[in-house]
Amino acid sequence: MTDPALLPAGVRDVLPVEAAELRALGQALADAFGTFGYREVMTPLIELADVLGRADDQAAGRAYRLFDDEGRVLVLRPDLTIPIARLVATRMADHPDPVRIAYDARAVRPPTSGKIEGAEQRQAGIELVGAAGPDADAEVVAALARALAAAGVPDARIAVGSVALVSAVLDEAGASEVARAALWDALHARSVVEWRRAAAELGCTGPLGAIVSDLPALRGGPDVLDRVAGAAPTAAPECGRMQEMLALAGRHGGPVPMVDLGVVRDWSYYSGVVIEAYAAGVAVPVAVGGRYDGLGARFGRPRPAVGVAVALDLLHHAVGRAAEREGAGVVLVGGADDLIEEATRLRADGVTVVGVPRDCPDPDAVALADGRRHVVRREGDGWMVRDVISGTRSELGDLGAGPWT
Amino acid sequence: MDLRVCVPLGALFGDTLEVLDAVGLPVAPLRDAGRRLIIEVPGGPTYITTRPSDVPTYVESGAADVGIVGRDVLLERQPDVYELADLRFGGCRMSWCTPAGDDPTADAVARFGVVRVATKYVNCAERFFESTGRKAEIVKVNGSVELAPLVGLSDGIVDLVATGRTLRENGLVEREAIFESTARLIANRVSHKMRAAELDDLVRRMEQVVA
Numbered sequence: 001m002t003d004p005a006l007l008p009a010g011v012r013d014v015l016p017v018e019a020a021e022l023r024a025l026g027q028a029l030a031d032a033f034g035t036f037g038y039r040e041v042m043t044p045l046i047e048l049a050d051v052l053g054r055a056d057d058q059a060a061g062r063a064y065r066l067f068d069d070e071g072r073v074l075v076l077r078p079d080l081t082i083p084i085a086r087l088v089a090t091r092m093a094d095h096p097d098p099v100r101i102a103y104d105a106r107a108v109r110p111p112t113s114g115k116i117e118g119a120e121q122r123q124a125g126i127e128l129v130g131a132a133g134p135d136a137d138a139e140v141v142a143a144l145a146r147a148l149a150a151a152g153v154p155d156a157r158i159a160v161g162s163v164a165l166v167s168a169v170l171d172e173a174g175a176s177e178v179a180r181a182a183l184w185d186a187l188h189a190r191s192v193v194e195w196r197r198a199a200a201e202l203g204c205t206g207p208l209g210a211i212v213s214d215l216p217a218l219r220g221g222p223d224v225l226d227r228v229a230g231a232a233p234t235a236a237p238e239c240g241r242m243q244e245m246l247a248l249a250g251r252h253g254g255p256v257p258m259v260d261l262g263v264v265r266d267w268s269y270y271s272g273v274v275i276e277a278y279a280a281g282v283a284v285p286v287a288v289g290g291r292y293d294g295l296g297a298r299f300g301r302p303r304p305a306v307g308v309a310v311a312l313d314l315l316h317h318a319v320g321r322a323a324e325r326e327g328a329g330v331v332l333v334g335g336a337d338d339l340i341e342e343a344t345r346l347r348a349d350g351v352t353v354v355g356v357p358r359d360c361p362d363p364d365a366v367a368l369a370d371g372r373r374h375v376v377r378r379e380g381d382g383w384m385v386r387d388v389i390s391g392t393r394s395e396l397g398d399l400g401a402g403p404w405t
Numbered sequence: 406m407d408l409r410v411c412v413p414l415g416a417l418f419g420d421t422l423e424v425l426d427a428v429g430l431p432v433a434p435l436r437d438a439g440r441r442l443i444i445e446v447p448g449g450p451t452y453i454t455t456r457p458s459d460v461p462t463y464v465e466s467g468a469a470d471v472g473i474v475g476r477d478v479l480l481e482r483q484p485d486v487y488e489l490a491d492l493r494f495g496g497c498r499m500s501w502c503t504p505a506g507d508d509p510t511a512d513a514v515a516r517f518g519v520v521r522v523a524t525k526y527v528n529c530a531e532r533f534f535e536s537t538g539r540k541a542e543i544v545k546v547n548g549s550v551e552l553a554p555l556v557g558l559s560d561g562i563v564d565l566v567a568t569g570r571t572l573r574e575n576g577l578v579e580r581e582a583i584f585e586s587t588a589r590l591i592a593n594r595v596s597h598k599m600r601a602a603e604l605d606d607l608v609r610r611m612e613q614v615v616a
Contacts, residue, residue: 157598157599159598189483189488190487190488190594191487191488192487192489192490193488193489193589194488217489217605217608219601219605220601258598258601260598260601262487276598278594278595278599279595280595280599281467282467282595283465283466283467283593283594283595284485284594284595285594285595
C-alpha cells in the first residue's frame with residue numbers, strides 16, 4: 001500500500017504557520033493592487049485544451065492533461081494570464097476599456113526536476129486590458145513595486161526588457177528567419193556567449209554591429225535606450241516608448257526600474273515590454289510579466305494588454321517571519337461544554353478562544369501545539385490562568401481583563 | 406554581502422585561479438585551501454569549491470552568485486543561469502568514439518536499429534543521436550567510460566576528448582564530433598540583476614584577460 005504521507009512530485013501540503021503567512025502576503029498584495037482599482041476574478045482550475053491552445057502552441061503541452069466523459073482533452077491551468085485573457089475577451093467583452101483585473105490563484109505545471117518552482121504555483125497578479133500606451137506599462141510596474149513593498153520586501157528590484165525592441169533591432173540588422181530563431185534560442189537560454197556567436201554571423205558593423213552583439217548584455221538606465229535608438233533607427237520608437245514608461249513609472253513614486261534587454265519570457269504570447277522583479281535571497285524572479293497585445297484576438301476580442309504575476313511561494317522566502325501576535329488567544333477549559341457562554345462573550349470582544357471540554361486531559365499541550373500562551377479554568381468564583389510558556393499561574397477575577405485582551 | 410564564486414575542482418581549477426587572479430581577485434587563500442570547501446576572504450569574495458558538474462547547481466539555486474564551468478556541463482545539465490562569457494580555457498570536444506577498426510555505428514543501426522552508447526553525458530548523447538536520426542540506447546556510467554565498448558557493454562562512448570591520449574591507450578578512435586567546449590562564466594538569474602554593476606565589471610575584466 002502507498003505510504004499515506006506520499007504526494008505527487010512537486011506538490012506539498014501547507015501547514016498552519018505557512019498558510020497564515022501566505023494568506024497575509026496574498027492579502028497585502030491584493031490590497032496594494034486594489035488601490036489601483038484592480039478587481040479580483042476567479043477562473044476554473046480546469047480548461048479545455050483546445051481553448052488554451054489558442055493562446056500558445058505549447059500551453060497544453062506544458063500542462064497536466066485529463067479527459068472528460070466525451071473524450072475531450074482538459075488541462076489543469078498552467079498559468080493565469082491565458083485563462084484571464086479568455087475571461088476578459090468573452091465574459092467582459094463589453095466592459096469599456098481599460099479592464100483592471102486581479103487574481104490570486106494556483107497554476108499547475110508538471111514539475112521539472114531540480115527546479116525551485118514547484119508543480120503548484122500560487123500566483124497573485126494583475127492584468128490591465130484595453131490599454132496600449134506606456135502609461136499602462138508604467139502603472140503595472142508601479143502597482144507591482146507598491147505590492148512588493150506592501151508585502152514587506154524592502155529591497156525588491158524590477159528590471160524591464162522588451163521583446164518588441166529586440167525584434168526591431170533584428171529587423172534593422174536584416175536577420176533571416178533562421179538567424180532569428182538561433183538568436184531567440186540563445187536569449188531564452190540566457191546565453192550571452194551563444195547570442196554573440198549567432199549575432200556575429202549577421203555581419204553587422206559599426207554602431208549597429210556593436211549594439212546587436214551586446215544586446216542581451218545591455219542594461220542600466222534610460223541612456224541605454226538612447227544608444228540602441230541611435231544605432232538602430234527601426235528600434236527607436238520602441239526605445240522612446242520604454243523611456244516614456246520609465247519616466248511615468250518614476251512619477252508613480254516607486255523606484256525606477258532597471259532596463260535590461262536580456263530579460264525575456266518563456267511564453268510566446270508576450271509582444272512588448274517584459275517585466276521581472278527580484279528579491280535578495282530568492283534565486284529566481286519573484287514576479288514576472290509583460291505586454292501581450294495579441295492574446296485577446298486569439299479569444300475573439302482584440303485588445304492590448306499588460307500584466308504581471310507575483311509567485312507567492314517564492315515571495316514568501318524573501319520576507320521575514322510574519323510578526324504574528326506571539327501567543328495570541330486563550331485555551332478555555334470547559335469552553336466546549338460548561339462555559340460556552342463565556343467563550344462566546346470573549347469571542348464577541350475579538351479574542352481567540354479555543355474551547356476544550358471540562359475533562360480535557362491536557363489543555364496545556366493543546367495550547368503549546370497551537371501557539372496559545374494562556375490556559376484558563378474556572379476556580380471557585382474566579383479564574384486560574386496558567387501561562388504555558390513561563391509556567392506561572394495567576395488568579396483573575398474578570399475573564400474580560402485577562403492578558404489576552 | 407560579498408560575491409560568492411563557485412570554483413570547479415579538477416581539470417579547470419588551475420586555469421580558473423589564473424583568470425580570477427588576473428582580474429584582481431585574491432586567489433592565494435584558494436590555493437592554500439587544503440580540504441576546506443568554503444574559503445571566505447576577509448573583505449573579498451567567498452569561494453565555494455565543488456566538483457565541476459555541481460557548479461551549475463550551486464549557481465542556479467543562488468548558493469553562489471557566479472561560477473566557472475565547462476560548456477559540456479551546461480549542455481548536459483541545462484541549468485537556468487546566465488552564460489556571460491567564454492573564458493576560452495579548458496578546451497575539449499564532446500565526441501562519439503568507438504573501438505579502432507571498422508566503425509560499428511552504421512552496422513548497429515542497420516542490423517539492430519539501435520546504437521548502444523555508454524556515457525556520463527546522458528542528455529548530450531540522447532540529443533546528439535536524436536538530432537542525427539538514430540535511435541540510441543544510453544547506458545549511464547560514472548567513471549572509466551572507455552571500458553564499456555571494450556567489454557561489449559556498448560558500441561561506443563560519448564565523452565570529452567582533450568588530448569585524445571586516454572582514447573588511444575584504450576584502442577578507441579573519435580568518429581563524430583558533437584560540440585566544442587571551453588570554460589564559461591555563469592551567473593545566478595537574480596544575482597545577475599541585484600549585483601548588476603559588479604557583475605558587468607567582472608565580465609568586462611574577464612573578457613579582457615582571456616581575449
